[in-house]
Amino acid sequence: MADRINVLWVSKTAPYDNVPHAGGKVHNYYLKALHADPRFDVRLVTFADSLFYREANDDLSGYGIEHEIIEHKTEGLAHALWAGLNMETRLNPWNRYGGLTYNFEAFKALSAIRAIAGSGYAPDIVILQWTQMGLLVDKVRAIFPGARFVLIEEDVAYQGAERAADISGSSFLRGRAATLKKAELAALGDADLVILNNRKDLALVRGEGVKTDFWVWCPYYQSLLGSERAYDGRREIVFYGAMRRRENWSAALWFLDEVFPSLEGDGYRFTVVGANPPEQLTSRVREGVSFTGFVDSVEPYFARALCLVAPLSMGAGIKVKVLEAMSAGLPVLTNDIGIEGIPAENGVSYLHCEAPSDYSSSITALANNPGLRDRVSCAARGLMRGSFSFEADAKAFPNRVFALAVGI
Secondary structure, eight states, rough: OSSSSSEEEEESOOOOOOOHHHHHHHHHHHHHHHHTSSTEEEEEEEEEEEHHHHHHHHHHTTTTOOEEEEEEESHHHHHHHHHHHHHHHHTTTOOTTTTSSOHHHHEEEEOOOOOHHTTTOOSSSSEEEEEHHHTTTHHHHOEEEEEEEEEEEEOHHHHHHHHHHHHHOOHHHHHHHHHHHHHHHHHHHSSSSEEEEEEHHHHHHTTTTTTSSEEEEEOOOOOTTSSSSOOOEEEEEEEETTTSSSSHHHHHHHHHTTTTGGGGTEEEEEEEEEEEOHHHTTTOOTTTTTEEOOOOHHHHHHOOOSEEEOOOHHHHHHHHHHHHHHTOOOOOOOHHHHHHHHOOTTTTTBBBSHHHHHHHHHHHHHHHHHHHHHHHHHHHHHHHHOOOOOOHHHHHHHHHHHHHTTOO
């Protein structure tokens, strides 16, 4: 081993300080924590759409992180080729990765890694971030047989695929979810260390017999513990998330159709905060319903709102939007999927809701009971202070990698 430990980090999406999505923020935070430790020499292979390529490249260069960004072309012949090959991945029922890792994406990542190996570079540690890259662990291990491998799972992907298949009733999607589950569990079993965002996912994969060494860290989130609640009596209900993602816009649409009509006429407003809301949502704009699109900061919306609702039916893993709202002291109304991985107590640090009537009655109770609002707000912030310190885990992370590299 050289004086410094060589770490090759391979990810699906480029990290940079202004990256807008939750998974990218987690990646950015922990990558830079490792890079800042003088024991490590970090090299990154990642992807970025043309729209974000320059910003990501400039950011990584500014931090002095050696990197190669594989550009997703968004127009022209290269884009058409990429889209065509990716379509085959989605439609092929025998795809070995259950349609999660696109053919061309795997090809480009492995080509870049083989080129690095051909230059004589030999990593001590290989980190594969997101399940899409983790599924390539057997192929990357064949390139670097002497390395130790870390897989970072933002969530357990096959659980989200199973939920989507159950909602659709599609036998095709059920088959794809089963294929993905087999591939994902095999990849986790092939790693030397797996990092998860919550203990619920740990129990899930342990229950499937995976015996790899696991570590659960706290995902990075925008902590609003220092912000002030500025609730002034307005009856504003907030939904927050990346609105191009189906699990988010479908949840907002469900609330708008199934819950909000019972509240209209009593001064309530429903505000959807997040970039790229689809036409299925924006066509429903009316008095009391608004869509902000992208915002620079969610803090003022959280500060003044009555509550955040998260009636999710798809997706998997811990929900960063819920962590951020709780850190702001904003009462959260959500269901089993929305609260999974968060050790919150119903009626204390959040309000559990499943049926439309659960949401409407809880919202009414919050609007009419200042004591309930204050108790939930205070308990939520207390939970975040006591259980979700990404700062501590950012200090522990380099030590975990170092121990793996030197065989401690």
